[in-house]
Amino acid sequence: MALAQISRRNFMQQSALWAAAFAGGGMAGMATAQAAREKELNILCWEGYNSAQVLDPFRSSRGATVKAESLTNDPTMINRLRAGETNIWDLINVNNPWARKIMLPEKLIKPLDRAKFEPFFNSMMPEFKAPYKWAMDDSGEQLIGIAQRFGPYSFVVNTDKVSRATAEDQGWNLWNDPANAGKYGILESDDWNVFCLCCIAGFDPFKVHNDEEVAKFTETAKRVFKGAKLVGDIATMNQALVAGEIDFHLTGGTYSASPARADGHPEIRGITPKSGPLAGGKGGIAWIEITSVVNNPQVSPLAEDFLAYVQAPDVAHTVAFAEGTYNPVTQMGNPECFKLFSKEQLDAIQWDSLAEEMARSAEYDIVPDYDKLLDIMTAAKREASGG
Amino acid sequence: MSPGFRNALPVMLFLLAGFAAPLIAVTWFSFMPPRTFAFTGTPTLENYETIFQSTSYISFLWSLALAALTVVLLALIAYPVAYGLVRVFGKWSMLATLLFTIPLFVSENIRLYGWVLFLIKNGVMLGTLKTYFGIQAESILFTLPAIVLGMVYVYLPFMLFPMTLGISMVPQDTRDAATDLGASRWQVFREVELPLSLPGIMIGCLLTFVLAVGAIAEAKVLGGQQIIPITHDIEIAFTYSQNWPLGAALSVLLMLVVGALVVLVLRRFDLDVLLGRR
8 A cells, every 4th residue: 555655754755845846836836926917906995996896897808816905094005005015006096185295205106107098087077187186296297196086075964854055054063053962973984084073173174283273173072072973884874864863974975975865865965065164265075086006016017907997988987886885986077978877876976066066175185283183083082982 | 852842832833823923913013103014113112101191091991891791791691591501491492502503603793783773763673663553762772771782692692602511511410419408499509500500600701701892893883982992992093093003002901901800800710620620
């Protein structure tokens, strides 16, 4: 029997051979993995781009392995790149200010071929025509990303309880009215909650704040969290609005309200206040996603390919209505893309008021003293605990 | 090198790499400067200072209090059920065990969202009461009782099964002997069954406490974050705050507090003695 012939000595020899073979095989595998970046793409993104509806056609047409990881806040994604993951990811999809103000200066992303990608902007909605500010570097020379999904994002009301007109007129003061304590929720979106609390406190979030403003912020954060009926995710907010547990909730807009609207609840509506403390007296805040190519030493050639792929009208429409949340896309400026949206879909993303809401919104920006304000808010939330 | 040591070496290395290394990494990270992402910074106590100067104690107290309350409630609820499974239900106890086990196959979050649908205003419970019986009641969702309900529900099997084992370890002969010697049913329970099933009860309590101190989903989903347990503070530090060293320091403190409590309990109740090995 073969087994009986294995002596202790030749067992060791055979083991060594096997080990060598495995090691060799492993290395051969690694070499293949490097070569296979031609057929491999890794995307770090907000949810939607990681959905099968968006990725599967790309996978099958390119015979590529596409991995996408979705996260729900920008700083986490940026810090993943800062922590050395630039050699993993090929594309990063975050909100507008990060590419231009942080990622390009820190060399976390690299510029795109302007001649190849700028024409895409020309078929977008008018406000995104090239050169589009957030897709360019500070000098206005380099194209650093592509814009697709966007939307106003301030707060959401159940219009059966608070009319749209009242909400738009009263704006952030809804949270300053003591009678509203216990009637509202707060979406667990801590970076945006910092912006909104600044607005409730009556000053622009996107600047350095003086001591007086920080004190006002502290007081506002304590009061607003104390009065909240609940804090939770988008599904919980929509459910609580529909069930009547709450009448409105902080931080929200098309992005968060659209799933409920698409599900037959048009009374759930994102609101952009008519006026507020933001630059130019604007009342709300809007986000625009910019997708950029990561400064990966071995970036996949599929990265730019994917950026071009999502521009096609049918794919852009799929991105707008990918699983999770539903959002307007810049490509709706292209009639070929726009005609793919049904009336119900346009209702879900509040197309009727989109233009005026965007006009009333300041664009999302970086809060210079974000860390300090976030710590204050986290403490306020904790101190409201059990109250 | 003794053969015993040599044979144990692979397992020891595995434990070192898989169990000790992450704990050491977290501990080391807790001494790194705030809001940094590398292991190479100059060690500092700043994160611990921040925690002791902050209101983090509120979260610690909530976590410990909720876990303690869960353990007490579960001990009271699970003991009769465990007793029934071992002594009363007979052939039905298999079915009952199965019913208690099946929910474990469903993700905790999904089960908790199920409770949300059940408890929410106009939901399964309140909606039914309103529609069919005309009873208007306030929902307990997003309140402390809802969190406790969720924790008791989620951790029930972890208390129940060690207890069942503990009770089943009490020999029938011992109970019979006690009865023959004239003990009343209460005396048999009080003086024979309860002490002899104590190992199961203790293991159940410890297991449930340690798991419940780490609970986060109940307070988030059923409690609407009305209470922020320490685990949630840790999560915020690692995500929105992007302050990994602070999160690591909070984790180390939690491990120390829970570790100290477990050691205290184990010193009071030596499991080996309880299990009759010594």
